[in-house]
Amino acid sequence: MYNGQRSERRAEGETVLGRRALLKTVAGMAVGAAAGPAMASHLRTKARKNFRLGIADIIYRRLPLAEAAARIQADGFRSVLTNYRFADVQFDPSDPDWAVAKKIVDTFEKHDIAVGAISGYYNVVDPVAQRRGENEARMKLFLTEWKRLGCRIVSTETGTFNAKSQWLDAPENETEQGYQKCRAALERWARLAEKTGAVFTIEAATQNIIRSIDRAERLLREIGSPALKLVMDPANFFREEDLPKMKPMLKEMFRRLGPNIAVAHAKDVTGGPEGLTRPGAGLGQLDYPLYLRLLAELDRPLDVIFEHLKMDDTTRARDFVMGHINELP
Numbered sequence: 001m002y003n004g005q006r007s008e009r010r011a012e013g014e015t016v017l018g019r020r021a022l023l024k025t026v027a028g029m030a031v032g033a034a035a036g037p038a039m040a041s042h043l044r045t046k047a048r049k050n051f052r053l054g055i056a057d058i059i060y061r062r063l064p065l066a067e068a069a070a071r072i073q074a075d076g077f078r079s080v081l082t083n084y085r086f087a088d089v090q091f092d093p094s095d096p097d098w099a100v101a102k103k104i105v106d107t108f109e110k111h112d113i114a115v116g117a118i119s120g121y122y123n124v125v126d127p128v129a130q131r132r133g134e135n136e137a138r139m140k141l142f143l144t145e146w147k148r149l150g151c152r153i154v155s156t157e158t159g160t161f162n163a164k165s166q167w168l169d170a171p172e173n174e175t176e177q178g179y180q181k182c183r184a185a186l187e188r189w190a191r192l193a194e195k196t197g198a199v200f201t202i203e204a205a206t207q208n209i210i211r212s213i214d215r216a217e218r219l220l221r222e223i224g225s226p227a228l229k230l231v232m233d234p235a236n237f238f239r240e241e242d243l244p245k246m247k248p249m250l251k252e253m254f255r256r257l258g259p260n261i262a263v264a265h266a267k268d269v270t271g272g273p274e275g276l277t278r279p280g281a282g283l284g285q286l287d288y289p290l291y292l293r294l295l296a297e298l299d300r301p302l303d304v305i306f307e308h309l310k311m312d313d314t315t316r317a318r319d320f321v322m323g324h325i326n327e328l329p
Contacts, residue, residue: 016051016078016325044328047296051325053266053318054079054116054305057086064088065104069111075314079116080108081155081305093138098148105150115151116303117201117231117263118142123166124159124185125178125209139189143198153263154193155201155231158182158210158219169207182209183219186228193227201262203231206239213237213249217256229262232295235269235286240276243269246287254294264295266321267308280309282320292324 057080060068065086072080084091084104091100108115120142122135142154159182161172172178186202193200202219204210210219220228234250242249268284270277281288295302306317 016048016053016322042329043293043296044325046299047292047325047328050299050301051295052078052114052116052301052303053321054081054114054303055309055314056081056119056305056307058083058119059307059309059311059314061085062087065107069107069113071311072113073111076318077306077314078112079114079303079305081117081119081307082108082115083119084149093141094134096141096145101148108150114303115149116305117153117155118146118149118151120154120156121166121203122156124156125161125181126159126166127161127163140192143189143192143200144196146196146198152197153199153201153229155203155263156189157203157205158208159185160208167205167207173207173209173211178209179215183222186219187223187225190223190225190228194225198227199229199262200225200227201229201231203233203236203265205233205236213253213256220257220260228260230257230260231263231265232257232261233265233267234291235265235267235278235284238269238276240271243271243285246285247290250287250290250294254297258294258298261295261298261302264302264304266304266306266317278308280313281306281317288321288324289327292321293328296328 053076055072055075055077057068057072060071063071063086065088068086084101089100089103091097091104105115120139122139123132126132126135139154139156142149146152146154157166160166160168161170161178162168189200202210204212204216210216216230220230232253234253237249237253238246266281268279268281268286270279270284278284295304304321306314309317
């Protein structure tokens with residue numbers, strides 16, 4: 001299901017979980033039209049109208065495609081963040097077989113699942129030039145051929161100068177020179193997305209170059225592209241020392257970055273003896289009542305995509321978030 005078709009589907013009555021999944025969900029989790037006339041909540045109504053719960057399909061990667069799609073649907077999710085790779089079929093961006101891509105997208109559609117975002121994640125300032133070049137070719141393909149891949153939204157992180165891992169920090173990440181290299185890389189993709197009609201979305205994180213509200217706001221302002229948007233994943237903005245400031249930080253995120261949010265993620269954040277971790281939704285300290293309220297106040301269609309889960313924990317996380325949606329004022 002191409003992203004451009006979302007508003008038409010929602011006008012026909014699509015809910016947070018979708019009508020099929022709704023019938024399989026316990027009465028206490030019922031949403032949308034099933035809620036009845038007694039439900040007069042303002043933000044709850046917006047959330048139910050606008051949110052589409054999705055999941056990172058890497059969680060199901062060990063399953064064959066058809067089985068994975070059926071399981072995603074049965075688990076109550078309506079969209080995916082996808083890298084098009086399953087046990088029996090994989091789309092290789094370095095040697096694209098468009099019949100394979102079509103098979104994957106068609107299988108999702110058959111199970112009433114939309115592609116909510118394409119997983120284009122890579123280290124945009126990777127010190128290893130060959131690896132960076134291979135990933136740049138992959139990003140170019142996603143942004144130019146998104147129509148054949150089922151979604152205009154392509155997501156990436158913002159890079160690190162750590163050569164060992166794209167998820168580890170490096171001293172250069174905090175420097176102005178590091179920021180400028182990152183900005184140049186991201187601006188290149190934003191300009192390409194403008195030409196192709198794609199939406200290029202960045203996910204900020206404390207261990208990457210765009211590591212704070214200040215830097216995210218600055219980057220969006222300086223590039224100034226209508227095609228450059230944000231993946232809102234609030235768990236990524238917190239360091240352990242920030243956790244006591246969660247409420248004001250969340251409000252500041254949405255005040256300054258809210259207009260640029262194109263997709264949202266659902267995971268958690270928590271501190272402990274071994275440092276900061278980011279587990280699945282409901283397993284940490286993220287203020288979900290406030291997070292979901294702020295998302296609902298945006299009052300526009302958004303995929304809320306779950307990640308950092310195992311298959312046997314997906315419905316717990318879904319029900320945790322749905323429980324908080326049902327309690328919105």
